[in-house]
Amino acid sequence: MSDEFPVSVKADPDHWLSEHGDHLFRHAMARVGRRDVAEDLVQETLLAALKAVHEFAGRSTERTWLVAILKRKTIDWLRRVHRVQFCTDLADGDPWLDAQFDWTRHWAQAPGRWGGDPAVLCEGTEFRRIFEDCRQNLPERLRTILSLRLLDDVPAEQICSALDITSANLWTLLHRARVRLWNCLDKKGLARGKP
């Protein structure tokens, strides 16, 4: 089991699949949350890698290279399947978000008291489960777009150009995703008992 790049780079998709297939699958699952889509993304990634193997100069590890391709494929998927819908979402506004505020545009319900040290919180399995549940329960489009930014730090420009939206549009969508994630964590009594 090695992450290191081979001395002489050659296309070895069988090796990629056996060494990195599960890793790529988990990575995709954590972003798109659907087995069928995640499996397709792994396949597309390996096929793309096969064609682009001459571009892999061994500057990074084999796995890093494959994950970079997977991220691009995930954005492609988002574009292919959801691009039109994003435009509709933006045009429609967000009644759910509006409902979080009263007529004076102040919080309709006060946020609960929770918080803590992220390093400590991340170690707790219960907390991790709640966080992941809430993230996975976001609407599909918002979940993927937030995951690409939050988990993968994919450049905003890359997402905007793939989806043909402005950065202001992207901030709007990310805000919708963030408030939903936060609201879910708040409702589930995140970090109960912590100040």
Place this chain on the structure above:
Amino acid sequence: MMSCKKAAELISLSLETPLTLGQRISLGFHVGICGMCRRFRRQSRLIQEIGQRIGKEFPAENLSNEARERIRRAIVDATEP
């Protein structure tokens, strides 16, 4: 005085890109007197930091044997002359 709705938007925005001076001032003024938005800001930053940590970890799920076989066949199809 800025509304909480607008303040929340700026708080999310600040996690993405640096705010302008004007935005910083009006948000600073708002959270200075609004405990709820202060809390929302603190919790939003916490979520941001946790997300970045979790991004480096993965669920313990594996490719099914069927999917693995399907992908293997696709690769064979693609590599055959």
